[in-house]
Amino acid sequence: MxxxxxxxxxxxxxxxxxxxxxxxxxxxxxxxxxxxxxxxxxxxxxRRAWKLALIDRVEQRVHAPAQPIPSPASWSAISAANDEYRHVSVSGRFLHDRETLVQAVTEEGPGYWVLTPLKRDDGTLVLINRGFVPSDRRDPSMRRDGNPDGQVEITGLLRMTEPKGGFLRNNVPQHNRWYSRDVAAITAARGLHDVAPFFVDADAGSQIAGGPIGGLTVIRFPNNxxxxxxxxxxxxxxxxxxxxxxxxxxxxxxxxxxxxxxxxxxxxxxxxxxxxxxxxxxx
Structure with a gap:
């Protein structure tokens, strides 16, 4: 108009x-x-307010005294919001013949995380990320001194499973190629039972001479x-x-x-x- x-x-x-x-x-x-x-x-x-609250919660969990891992009765209720990065402790014996190497890039360079089942006294298993090894030490025979046979106590951070894959690549269990710490897939590939649905990142205090390098967990929450x-x-x-x-x-x-x-x-x-x-x- x-x-x-x-x-x-x-x-x-x-x-x-x-x-x-x-x-x-x-x-x-x-x-x-x-x-x-x-x-x-x-x-x-x-979102910023939520992220700041999350960072504060995680900081409190990481620096709190280590507590025993949740009991099997409560495993089904474990969640990232309520439990991830809790400072926990667990004891048992490593099943070194069932370890799994997961590709990793850390401050130490490229290599692998060593995930080893830990059998507890009650028969249940917990996957322990013992730490990092470079590519030239991926063969267990090169680090036998760092693989204890007896009872050990591990402290570290409770972590949630990482399903499917990582680095834009999917896990290939049939070829033993792992790009993420997928608890369910790893336990199925290794024929394990009664396994916790989470894993534990071992801290530097749990590191054994000659074994993987522990305490390399990176906690970073982008806040833009x-x-x-x-x-x-x-x-x-x-x-x-x-x-x-x-x-x-x-x-x-x-x-x-x-x-x-x-x-x-x-x-x-x-x-x-x-x-x-x-x-x-x-x-």
């Missing part, structure tokens, strides 16, 4: 100016986009939510500014003085001066 205003200059010339009203659909889409951007910013603020929130809010206010520039003239147009053509039918009656104009309100 448009309207035309006709004006006369002192020299007596006339010209027409067309003013178009803002597109209703464009206005609606702009408002919707603004609301979505603000909502995304608020969501990132909420504030940057994301500021980005969404900035985009929202940029959109609002553009909206005002584009539509502000049409939405907030003031009354204007418009010159009537010289010699108009009622011009003489309304004039108060030689070249006074008629007040016309835009509709």
């Amino acid at each position: 448009s309207k035309t205003r006709t004006a006369t200059s002192k020299a007596g010339g006339t010209h027409s100016e067309a003013v178009r009203a803002p597109s209703l659909w464009l206005m609606v889409l702009s408002v919707i986009a603004f609301v979505i951007l603000i909502a995304l910013g608020v969501w990132q603020i909420e 939510h504030l940057i994301y929130a500021l980005t969404w809010f900035a985009l929202a206010f940029m959109l609002a500014g553009r909206f005002f520039v584009t539509f502000g003239g049409g939405l907030f147009r003031r009354k204007r003085f418009v010159q009537e053509p010289a010699g108009g039918s009622d011009a003489a009656a309304r004039r108060t001066g030689s070249d006074a104009g008629t007040i016309v309100e835009p509709t």
Whole structure:
């Protein structure tokens, strides 16, 4: 929809100016986009608060005194939210002939995690990530001195199973190629039973001379939510500014003085001066 205003200059010339009203659909889409951007910013603020609370909980668990691992009766209730990274202890005997090597990249370089079942006195098993070995020590015969036969006590962090795979690759149990610490798949491939649904990352205090290097657990939670929130809010206010520039003239147009053509039918009656104009309100 448009309207035309006709004006006369002192020299007596006339010209027409067309003013178009803002597109209703464009206005609606702009408002919707603004609301979505603000909502995304608020969501990132909420995510940041959640992440900070998670980091605080994990810090408390990691530095708490070691507690015995959960009993088998409670294994079905174990969850990442409530239990991962708990500082735990467990004792038993290693089943070194059932160990599994999982590809890893650590501060020590590329190599393998050594996951070994630990048989407890009650007959249940817990997979222990004993630590890291470089590729040239993957053969158990090269680290026999670090494989104790008797009763051991392990302290470390409770970790949740890592199903399917890692490094963008899937585990291949039939070829003994492992890229993640998938407890269910490893226990099935090794013919184990009564195994805890989690594993334990052994700490440096559980390291045995000549054995894998323990205590290399990396605890890192990326927290870029504030940057994301500021980005969404900035985009929202940029959109609002553009909206005002584009539509502000049409939405907030003031009354204007418009010159009537010289010699108009009622011009003489309304004039108060030689070249006074008629007040016309835009509709």
